[in-house]
Amino acid sequence: MFFHESRNLQWQFDRNLSYCWIAVPAGRFTAAIATTDACDSNAALLASGDLRALDPIFKIYGQRRAFSGPIITVKVFEDNVLVRQLLESRGEGRVLVIDGGGSTRCALVGGNLAESAHNMGWAGIVVNGCIRDVDEINACDIGVRALGSNPLKSNKKGVGDKHVPVHIAGTLIHYGEWLYADSDGILISKTELSI
Numbered sequence: 001m002f003f004h005e006s007r008n009l010q011w012q013f014d015r016n017l018s019y020c021w022i023a024v025p026a027g028r029f030t031a032a033i034a035t036t037d038a039c040d041s042n043a044a045l046l047a048s049g050d051l052r053a054l055d056p057i058f059k060i061y062g063q064r065r066a067f068s069g070p071i072i073t074v075k076v077f078e079d080n081v082l083v084r085q086l087l088e089s090r091g092e093g094r095v096l097v098i099d100g101g102g103s104t105r106c107a108l109v110g111g112n113l114a115e116s117a118h119n120m121g122w123a124g125i126v127v128n129g130c131i132r133d134v135d136e137i138n139a140c141d142i143g144v145r146a147l148g149s150n151p152l153k154s155n156k157k158g159v160g161d162k163h164v165p166v167h168i169a170g171t172l173i174h175y176g177e178w179l180y181a182d183s184d185g186i187l188i189s190k191t192e193l194s195i
C-alpha cells in the first residue's frame with residue numbers, strides 16, 4: 001500500500017484493487033478508475049465511441065499521475081490569455097483540455113498557472129502543446145499532460161475560444177465529457193464512468 005499526503009490532496013493506491021482514492025477539494029473521497037479496467041469492462045462504450053482513448057502522444061507531468069473529472073475545453077494558438085482566465089477561476093475538480101493546435105513553439109502553461117490551477121481546485125490539465133517550468137510543475141499537486149516543454153512564453157493577445165469542441169490526439173472532445181488519466185493513458189467518456 002502506497003500513501004502520499006500533501007496540502008489538500010491525499011491519495012492512496014491499493015495495488016490489489018487497481019484504483020486509487022482521491023480527495024477532491026471539498027474533502028470528499030472519490031475513486032479514480034484505472035483506465036485499463038475502464039476499457040476492459042466497457043466494450044460496448046468503446047464500440048459505440050462513447051468511450052475513446054487518446055493517441056499516446058502526451059508526456060506525464062505533475063505530482064498527480066491519476067486524475068479525472070468533467071472537461072472544460074479551450075482552443076488557442078500560441079496564446080495563453082484564455083488559459084490563464086480559466087486556471088485562475090474555480091476548477092471544482094474539473095480537467096482543462098487545452099487545444100493549442102499541437103504547436104511546440106512556445107509554452108501555454110507554466111509553474112504559476114499550475115500552482116493557480118492547484119489552488120483553484122482543478123484536477124488536471126491536458127495540453128495539446130507545450131508547458132514550461134517543468135520542475136515547478138512536477139512539484140505541484142496536479143496532473144498535467146503535454147506534448148513537451150519549451151521555455152518560450154506564448155503571446156498575450158487573448159485570441160481563442162472557450163467551451164468549443166476540440167480535436168486532440170485523434171479524438172473529438174466536447175465540453176462536459178469526462179476525462180480519465182493515469183500512467184497507462186487518457187480516456188474520454190461521454191458520461192461519468194462507474195467502477
Ligand SMILES: O=C([O-])CC(=O)C(=O)O
Pocket residue numbers: 080107108109110111112113114133153154
Ligand atoms: O507564459 C505564461 O503566462 C505561463 C507561465 O509562465 C506560468 O504559468 O508561470
